[in-house]
C-alpha cells in the first residue's frame with residue numbers, strides 16, 4: 001500500500017513530522033511558500049498540516065486533487081475555506097485544547113502589562129531615563145474583569161483572574177447559568193459588562209455576531225479608564241474607534257495580540273500611548289506548540305491510515321475503535337442510499353434513515369452520511385461522506401434520523417425512506433454475520449439480495465413462465481446470471497426480481513425485457 005503523503009506548510013514543532021513518519025505517512029516540511037508555489041505543489045498530497053500563515057483558499061483546494069484532510073495545529077480555522085473544503089470532501093480538523101492555557105496566560109500577562117505599563121517603562125528605563133515618577137499603575141486585586149466569551153480559553157482566564165482576587169463578569173450567550181456558577185463568574189448581558197468592567201478581555205471566535213463586538217458605540221458605553229485585551233481574533237474590536245478612545249483617555253489602555261489585518265505591519269494604533277501589542281503570540285509557548293503539533297499529526301495520521309476522525313469541523317468524530325464496527329454499516333448504508341437513488345426519479349424533499357436493534361446503538365451520523373453519499377452519487381460523482389450532508393442541504397433535502405433500539409425480525413436493521421411525489425418508499429437492509437450487507441425489503445416486498453456489481457431490477461405480475469422467459473432472454477444476449485432473488489406482495493400479485501449479472505446489461509436488452517408479457521418496470525443497477 002502506498003503511504004499517505006503529508007505537507008507541513010507552516011512552522012511547526014518537529015514532533016509533528018516525527019509522529020507522521022512513525023504513524024506510516026511520508027512527510028515534507030516546506031514552509032514560507034507563496035500561494036502560487038503551494039498551488040503548484042499541493043496536488044501530490046493527501047494531508048496538509050498548517051498553523052495560521054497558510055491560507056487554504058478555493059484556488060488551493062481546486063488544485064488539491066488528492067487532498068483528504070487539512071489539520072490546523074491550533075484553534076482558529078479562519079484561514080481555511082471550510083465550505084469549499086466540505087464541498088470537495090476534505091476533512092478539516094483542529095486541535096481545540098492544546099494551546100488554551102498558553103493563550104489564557106498571554107491574556108493575563110497583557111492585563112498586568114497594561115496595569116503597570118511594563119513595556120513602556122522597560123523602554124524608557126533602558127533608554128537611561130529612569131522614569132520612576134512617570135508610571136503610576138493600578139492593582140488588579142478587587143477589580144472587575146469583563147470576559148466576553150467563556151469557552152475553553154475564557155474559562156481558564158476566569159480561573160486565573162479569580163486567583164488574583166478579581167471579580168469576573170462574563171457575557172456569553174451560550175454560557176449556562178450552572179456553568180457560570182461552576183466557573184465562579186457572574187453571567188451578565190453585554191451592556192452590564194461594558195458598564196461594570198475595569199478590564200475587558202475577549203475570547204470568542206470571529207463570527208457575524210462577534211465582529212466589532214467592541215464597536216465605537218460599545219466602546220463609548222464602557223467605564224471610563226477601562227483597559228482592553230484581545231488575544232482572540234482581529235475584527236472583534238473596531239481599531240479606528242479604539243485609537244480615538246485611547247487618544248481621548250476614555251480607554252486607559254489596550255493590548256492587542258491580534259489585528260484585523262495580519263501580519264499587521266502598520267496600524268494607526270502603533271505609537272499610541274498606553275497601547276501595547278504582540279504579533280499573534282497567544283499560542284507561542286514551547287508547551288503549546290509541542291501539544292498542538294503532536295495532536296494534529298496524531299489526528300491526521302489516524303484519519304489517513306486508520307479512518308479515525310477526531311476534532312473534525314465538517315464531519316462527525318469517529319474513533320479508531322468505532323471505525324471497524326461502523327465500516328460494514330457504512331457499506332450497507334451507502335448501498336441502500338444508492339439503491340433508492342437509482343430507483344427514484346424526480347425531486348426528493350426528504351430522506352429518513354431509521355436504525356433498529358444493534359444499528360441503533362451506533363453513532364448514527366456516519367451511517368446517515370453514508371446513505372446520503374450513496375443516494376447523491378447517483379446524481380453527482382463529486383460526493384463523499386464529508387460533503388454529502390452539505391450537498392443534501394444545498395439540494396433542499398430534509399434529512400431525518402430515527403432510532404429504535406428494540407429488535408424486530410432482525411437483530412440489526414437500517415431502513416432508508418424517501419419522500420417523492422408518489423409517496424414514501426423504503427428499502428431495508430441488515431448485516432449477515434455482522435459484516436455482510438443484505439437488502440431484506442424493497443418498497444414493502446420482502447427479498448433477500450446482496451447489492452453488488454451489475455444488477456437488474458424487474459417488477460412484473462407474478463405468473464408462471466416469467467422466470468424462464470427472462471433467463472432465456474439474458475442467455476441469448478450472452479449475459480450470465482450470478483444470483484437470482486425473488487419477492488412478491490402476494491401470490492399472483494406484484495413481484496420483484498433482483499438479478500446480479502456478470503456484465504453490464506445493454507440498453508437494448510433492458511428494452512427487450514420491458515416488452516416481455518407482464519413486465520411493469522425494468523432497470524439496470526450498479527453498485
Ligand SMILES: NC(=O)c1ccc[n+]([C@@H]2O[C@H](COP(=O)([O-])OP(=O)(O)OC[C@H]3O[C@@H](n4cnc5c(N)ncnc54)[C@H](O)[C@@H]3O)[C@@H](O)[C@H]2O)c1
Nearest residue numbers: 076149150151152153172174203204205209231232282283
Ligand atoms: N491569539 C492566539 O494565538 C490564539 C490562540 C488560541 C485561540 N485563539 C482564539 O481565541 C478564541 C477563543 O478560543 P477558545 O478555544 O476559547 O474557543 P471556544 O470555542 O472554546 O470559546 C469561544 C466562546 O465564545 C462564545 N461565543 C460565541 N459567540 C459569542 C457571542 N456572540 N458573544 C459572546 N460569546 C460568544 C462561545 O459560546 C464560546 O463559549 C478563538 O477565536 C481562537 O481562534 C487565539
Ligand SMILES: O=C(O)CC[C@@H](O)C(=O)O
Nearest residue numbers: 051052073074075076283
Ligand atoms: O498558530 C498560532 O500561532 C496561532 C494560533 C491561534 O490563533 C489559534 O487559533 O489556535
